[in-house]
Amino acid sequence: MGKAIIGIIGGSGVYDLPGLEDYREERVSTPWGEPSDVLRFGRLAGRDAVFLPRHGKGHRLSPSGINYRANIDALKRAGVTDLISVSACGSYRAELYPGLFVMVDQFVDRTHGRESSFFGNGCVVHVSMAHPVAPLLQARLADAATAESIPFKKGGTYLCMEGPQFSMLAESLTYKSFGYDVVGMTAMPEAKLAREAEISYATVAMVTDFDCWHSDHGHVDVASVLRAVRENAESARTLITRLIRDFPEEHEECPIGSDKALDNAFITAPEARDPAVLAKLDAVAGRVLGPRS
Template identity: 40%
Template sequence: MDYPQADIGVFGGSGLYSLLESPAEVTVHTPYGDPSAPITYGEIGGRVVAFMPRHGTSHTIPPHMINYRANVYAMKQMGVSRIIGPNACGSLQAHVKPGDFVVCDQFVDRTKGRKDTFYDGPQTTHVSSADPYCPTMRQVAVETARELGISVHDGGTVVVIQGPRFSTRAESRWFASQGWEVINMTQYPESYLARELEICYCNISLITDYDAGTAGATPVTNDEVVRVFAENTEKIKSLLYAMIPALPEERPCLCATALEGAVF
């Protein structure tokens, strides 16, 4: 089936269930099953943008049950070559405050049992994830955030836990002791699957709380996460609306050629 084509994809996280004004909608079918929701699409600054809430339109899909392969493949079928993945995250370090944005440059995977590759054989394919986030998109995100007066951290490691439970204090202290800045439940395998399809990917972590092991932190609740994200929804939308037109047409980054030398 031929689907409408878009330039840039956005996955909405907790609290971000819509993005575009007066969008069209299409239901995309994939070899990996159904995506989280139909894709809405429309223009932002002259670029055609495809949007999907990764948890579904009413947040009915918990992190460990998201069909990440279907979601990313659906974006590929829409012709998307770049994906922006904003999400709600906890902070593991005191200097990374609730309300801050972190444009991550590394992840640590602590999930289990998730379908995390498109290449199950018989052709063996190993795609490098040494630098998992697009450097071009990261630079544009950071520069645009600063121009908008948003408190943003250039780089940081996100540790991705399985969910749906939050961390124990001991786990949280362990993650913090490694120097990691951000904790989240959805960045893996979403970001890596994009790399396997040679799609550029940029994470924008909106810090909603201090994780349980951070000094002086009270245990996080879902209500608090949603409250802080909702307070900053317009801020993330403003960043996306300014960032998307600023992305260059060309893709000289390593993401665009990720499969070169990866196939045995």
């Protein structure tokens, strides 16, 4: 399957990854615009890693203002095969307390107005999202958390809201009644785009609060979230560092096919595909489309 290169998208509070050797920064341009920040390249225990802060330096980008397509395209160009997304979230369950990490395996997309696909008119593609998280990657995250004694729950459903406002009480109560586990603002369309780019993807949802449904806790505000984010950030770095140290040198074939998601996914006939659209897909779909003349 080739060499494994681990990508990390750091969410709120996780703006760097200390300890990388042979460290360098590179600004990567994409056909979709500029990613959130420069990519940080390095090695840890002989493993190659690429880090990108989702919100940019100084947390300047809103969840709705992130160029998700540029971020995923840039990471694909950097050779990333396995991508870990780290993000803050609220909890819909009393047992999922602030400080707990949830290795989610499902998403519900309630965002709107975000560009959610690399494909469209001129080149129509439908990839499967039935299982959006790569199971081997999720299992390695769980193993790393266990090894570092970081409290976590394996499995769960992440409701992705548009934001940037926190939830209304009626929304919080509704989604809690649906049986969802956590709520955040950034997993979508990130997970969808990673699948289209054939990158194995997994999310670490760091619980910071109980949203606004819990009668014994106050409403969510930035100050309380930031306090929890700061407490979670060091554990997140420890988790990612352990994951990278223990990661295999070779990329493991994904049992659900996330690294071959474009096989049999193109529906537009080759002769009907728009060359202008194809030109933007050189990184994302190069394996299937082949080199362009």
